[in-house]
Amino acid sequence: MALFKKFFRRKSGRKSNRTSEIPEGIAYAYWSCLCDDESCEECKSLEGTAWIPYLVSVTEPPLSSCKSLEGCRCIVVYIGKEERGANDISEFIRKSGGKVTSEQLEQYEEGKMD
Secondary structure: OHHHHHHOOOOOOOOOOOEOOOOOOEEEEEEEOOOOOOOOHHHHHHOOOEEOOOOOOOEOOOOOOOOOOOOOOOEEEEEEOOOOOHHHHHHHHHHOOOEEOHHHHHHHHHHHHO
């Protein structure tokens, strides 16, 4: 549980657009909303966006502009360098300018399977 708290620090009720602290040993990060009926269109549009935190600054959730009646429930998921395939994906993201959409990442992963 301590690791979870380290990666996902949040104060309840906080609405912020600051960038997050980056844990060590991270290959890349990606945006995750719950993508259910409660997620607003802005949050859904960010779903699966991946970036290298050391190269690109991304606003940390919760989004102050979120329109969900439940409030923004988005999180940043950090992928460690030790995860299988993380270094390859990280290199692809880096070569793409440090940030990719979920569609770009999906195309890259599909291309590796061929």
